[in-house]
Amino acid sequence: MLLEIDNLSVRYRTRRGVLNAVDDLSLSVARGETLGLVGESGCGKSSLGRAIVGLVDLVGGTVRLDGKDINGLTHRQSLTWRRRMQMVFQDPLSALDPRKTVRRTLTIPLDVHRISTSAERHERVDALLHRVGLAPALAGRLPHELSGGQRQRVNIARALSLDPDVLICDEPVSALDVSLQAQVLNLLADLQRERAITGLFISHDLAAVSYVADRIAVMYLGQIVEILSRDELWHHAAHPYTQLLIDSIPGQGARLPTPSSVELPNPYEPPRGCRFEQRCPRAMPVCRETPPALSELGGGHVVACHLYDDIALRPSSAGKTWPIHEVTETTASRSI
Ligand SMILES: Nc1ncnc2c1ncn2[C@@H]1O[C@H](COP(=O)(O)OP(=O)(O)OP(=O)(O)O)[C@@H](O)[C@H]1O
Numbered sequence: 494m495l496l497e498i499d500n501l502s503v504r505y506r507t508r509r510g511v512l513n514a515v516d517d518l519s520l521s522v523a524r525g526e527t528l529g530l531v532g533e534s535g536c537g538k539s540s541l542g543r544a545i546v547g548l549v550d551l552v553g554g555t556v557r558l559d560g561k562d563i564n565g566l567t568h569r570q571s572l573t574w575r576r577r578m579q580m581v582f583q584d585p586l587s588a589l590d591p592r593k594t595v596r597r598t599l600t601i602p603l604d605v606h607r608i609s610t611s612a613e614r615h616e617r618v619d620a621l622l623h624r625v626g627l628a629p630a631l632a633g634r635l636p637h638e639l640s641g642g643q644r645q646r647v648n649i650a651r652a653l654s655l656d657p658d659v660l661i662c663d664e665p666v667s668a669l670d671v672s673l674q675a676q677v678l679n680l681l682a683d684l685q686r687e688r689a690i691t692g693l694f695i696s697h698d699l700a701a702v703s704y705v706a707d708r709i710a711v712m713y714l715g716q717i718v719e720i721l722s723r724d725e726l727w728h729h730a731a732h733p734y735t736q737l738l739i740d741s742i743p744g745q746g747a748r749l750p751t752p753s754s755v756e757l758p759n760p761y762e763p764p765r766g767c768r769f770e771q772r773c774p775r776a777m778p779v780c781r782e783t784p785p786a787l788s789e790l791g792g793g794h795v796v797a798c799h800l801y802d803d804i805a806l807r808p809s810s811a812g813k814t815w816p817i818h819e820v821t822e823t824t825a826s827r828s829i
């Protein structure tokens with residue numbers, strides 16, 4: 494695995510108390526793979542992404558890149574290692590310096606890391622612009638002179654300029670119009686294929702995640718509740734929360750209670766047992782008392798849910814014969 498996250502926790506101290514935004518979470522992403530991270534607003538997705546690249550402090554756990562623990566490095570070491578991981582943020586305008594032209598924005602990382610001569614840098618920036626589908630004439634513009642889609646392309650070009658091994662995209666298309674979302678998602682999917690970049694694609698939009706990700710991790714209130722492959726998503730989603738996310742895709746018709754109709758757990762005092770128990774239509778007495786552990790259903794499919802306590806223990810479960818969630822072909826074949 495190129496990126497390994499073990500028992501990572503992020504905590505915020507606020508006036509209301511201590512909030513565990515990410516709680517003892519483990520994940521890994523293989524080289525060249527894109528892992529999608531999906532979950533509702535406030536479940537801790539951005540906190541996790543930011544902790545991985547060092548923008549917020551971890552209170553516990555490790556982040557390893559290529560086997561190397563990248564916390565606790567000296568400043569100089571950390572520059573080299575962190576250069577290998579780049580992030581694209583949700584809001585393309587605030588991520589750009591309003592006083593710097595596109596060319597300057599794309600040249601700075603090359604200057605800082607002393608990559609190539611100045612003539613080569615010029616060419617490199619031209620090639621980057623070309624690759625993300627921006628006309629060379631835009632190089633002299635300031636961020637406010639660009640459209641939203643163009644700005645996000647500049648952000649993607651900047652993240653690619655240092656040839657990263659890992660690209661973390663945090664809601665990269667949420668601020669864009671629907672038509673632009675498809676273009677930018679296609680660009681990201683193409684880039685990942687071409688450059689074999691290892692990706693973490695964060696979004697609250699399951700349809701967008703399933704479009705670019707090979708595997709999908711579903712997060713609920715600071716924890717992972719299910720990890721499954723893109724192919725398993727539509728017919729083999731095991732966790733009732735994953736099923737709720739699928740059912741809330743427009744056109745599916747909600748078969749489970751919508752989030753607004755039930756009280757969401759207080760993140761300052763998460764429930765003692767399963768955190769989804771209050772909203773779960775299949776909750777059992779054990780769910781209120783005991784937090785479910787992540788257990789393997791076979792083939793890398795893991796789920797944290799007491800419904801599978803028995804199945805997960807049986808070695809024969811690798812055969813995967815519990816299509817407990819059937820959806821229509823429209824959802825299954827849906828693409829952006
Ligand atoms: N700097 C901060 N200080 C205090 N609390 C924070 C801070 N940043 C985030 N939080 C809280 O931590 C929790 C997780 O926030 P985070 O931004 O990671 O969620 P998210 O899944 O990215 O949500 P969204 O989909 O809305 O972007 C939320 O309850 C949020 O209010």
Ligand SMILES: [Mg+2]
Binds near residue numbers: 664
């Ligand atoms: Mg976020």
